[in-house]
Amino acid sequence: MASYDVIIIGAGPGGYVSAIRCAQLGLKTAIVEGRETLGGTCLNVGCIPSKAMLHATHMLHEAEHNFASMGLKGKSPSVDWKQMLAYKDEVVGQNTGGVEFLMKKNKIDWIKGWASIPEVGKVKVGDDVHDAKNIIVASGSEVATLPGVEIDEKVVVSSTGALELNKIPKKLVVIGAGVIGLELGSVYARLGSEVTVVEYMSAVCPGFDADVQRTFKRLLEKQGLTFIMDAAVQKVDATKSKAKVTYKPKAGDAEEVLDADVVLVATGRKPYVDGLGLEALGVKRTERGQIATDAQWATNVKGIYAIGDVIEGPMLAHKAEDEGMAVAEVVAGKHGHVNYGVIPGVVYTTPEVATVGATEAQLKEQGIKPKVGKFMFMGNARAKAVHQGDGFVKLMVHPETDRLLGAAIIGPAAGDMIHELCVAMEFGASAEDIALTCHAHPTYSEAVREAALACGDGAIHS
Numbered sequence: 001m002a003s004y005d006v007i008i009i010g011a012g013p014g015g016y017v018s019a020i021r022c023a024q025l026g027l028k029t030a031i032v033e034g035r036e037t038l039g040g041t042c043l044n045v046g047c048i049p050s051k052a053m054l055h056a057t058h059m060l061h062e063a064e065h066n067f068a069s070m071g072l073k074g075k076s077p078s079v080d081w082k083q084m085l086a087y088k089d090e091v092v093g094q095n096t097g098g099v100e101f102l103m104k105k106n107k108i109d110w111i112k113g114w115a116s117i118p119e120v121g122k123v124k125v126g127d128d129v130h131d132a133k134n135i136i137v138a139s140g141s142e143v144a145t146l147p148g149v150e151i152d153e154k155v156v157v158s159s160t161g162a163l164e165l166n167k168i169p170k171k172l173v174v175i176g177a178g179v180i181g182l183e184l185g186s187v188y189a190r191l192g193s194e195v196t197v198v199e200y201m202s203a204v205c206p207g208f209d210a211d212v213q214r215t216f217k218r219l220l221e222k223q224g225l226t227f228i229m230d231a232a233v234q235k236v237d238a239t240k241s242k243a244k245v246t247y248k249p250k251a252g253d254a255e256e257v258l259d260a261d262v263v264l265v266a267t268g269r270k271p272y273v274d275g276l277g278l279e280a281l282g283v284k285r286t287e288r289g290q291i292a293t294d295a296q297w298a299t300n301v302k303g304i305y306a307i308g309d310v311i312e313g314p315m316l317a318h319k320a321e322d323e324g325m326a327v328a329e330v331v332a333g334k335h336g337h338v339n340y341g342v343i344p345g346v347v348y349t350t351p352e353v354a355t356v357g358a359t360e361a362q363l364k365e366q367g368i369k370p371k372v373g374k375f376m377f378m379g380n381a382r383a384k385a386v387h388q389g390d391g392f393v394k395l396m397v398h399p400e401t402d403r404l405l406g407a408a409i410i411g412p413a414a415g416d417m418i419h420e421l422c423v424a425m426e427f428g429a430s431a432e433d434i435a436l437t438c439h440a441h442p443t444y445s446e447a448v449r450e451a452a453l454a455c456g457d458g459a460i461h462s
């Protein structure tokens, strides 16, 4: 029953980052979290455990496929599944523990339990009601499933269940060829599962340009994933240890059935607002159930703000973090800003895929016929040296001003390299600016420079 300048509901990347910035700005801050550990979806069951599994299985793939050609001979490692899960849990523990440390360091009170907002200026947790001049809702998202598909987290799993299966499935069916489905699908393909991805759309990862989608799908197929595109899943029938996935190809009426040991439902996520009491307060929601906010993350109810997955925009940890920092500035009476035009998106498969800004298709819809500079990683010495010559860097620049409007990278370390292009976009740089910047040799980043050169008089190594 304490009194705070700000109480934040939810300790995911949006909430905990916001709490730190609020505290740094001199606000008396508390954070409420219903889970046992801090860090939200991202640290507990999302970004971090999935990247740990991608890393471990990438190592396995390298050992199985690339070691011998480099003269590293001997038996390939065998998989100790229990130990791999323990490694993943340890990584999660280090990260959630790190957030706990940061809360203490910044003198932020962690109120444990599930919060509701009984009235403006009050946050109820258990039997305690705390006063809060400002409330920031950062309650995140939950798995969205399909009609006819019931998740039991054993045979029919969400991403959460897929990160703690008790054994590696022989046959895995993934419903949905979005980021989460493809990341976890490639984890299991590397572990030897027969992975079939069923997707309603005709291309993987909606929102990417068609050339990126095609290359990405082809490379995943090379790694053993099978795709059934343009197919609508009708239902999943599960027993204790098996499932049957019934789908209907868009062309034709006949239903088809796939057998699976495990079915991963990766059809997206939806905002999580259960138990907050938003309806009684009259907090407006969007048609898709997100909390509606203005450009300063304020809801229509004074003193209540919202950020992260629970509001509109891409469901990404770094978007939530940026909003967390910006809303703290607003609450402290300063100016908060997020440039939604420069939020990178990354798929952490091998190769990685990273994008920022507009796609070529979006620019064309806006009536801009961009100049496109493309450079294949086959022409990049470093990429070839590490068996990663697949993919390309693609830059889209304004045909008259040469200003960078969008970029896509499919290739090694794409998720790190994209930031050169984010900074360039933030600074309003042209392709020429990038092309005139000396890039160290031999690095993957040289491919970015080459793509920039390709927007002008031509790349050197293609």
Ligand SMILES: Cc1cc2nc3c(=O)[nH]c(=O)nc-3n(C[C@H](O)[C@H](O)[C@H](O)COP(=O)(O)OP(=O)(O)OC[C@H]3O[C@@H](n4cnc5c(N)ncnc54)[C@H](O)[C@@H]3O)c2cc1C
Residues within 6 Å of the ligand: 009, 010, 011, 012, 013, 014, 015, 032, 033, 034, 035, 039, 040, 041, 042, 043, 045, 046, 047, 048, 050, 113, 114, 115, 116, 138, 139, 140, 141, 159, 160, 180, 272, 274, 275, 276, 307, 308, 309, 310, 315, 316, 317, 318, 319, 320, 348
């Ligand atoms: C498998 C998977 C992989 C992902 N990988 C990536 C990635 O690589 N990169 C990336 O950018 N994004 C990734 N994401 C998405 C990312 O996890 C989310 O965008 C991010 O976590 C959103 O942050 P948030 O703070 O809005 O909400 P969340 O992280 O969902 O946190 C919200 C928290 O609020 C708590 N909460 C909710 N209601 C209440 C309440 N009433 N009282 C108290 N506590 C409450 C919840 O328990 C939760 O801990 C991934 C997601 C998944 C599922």
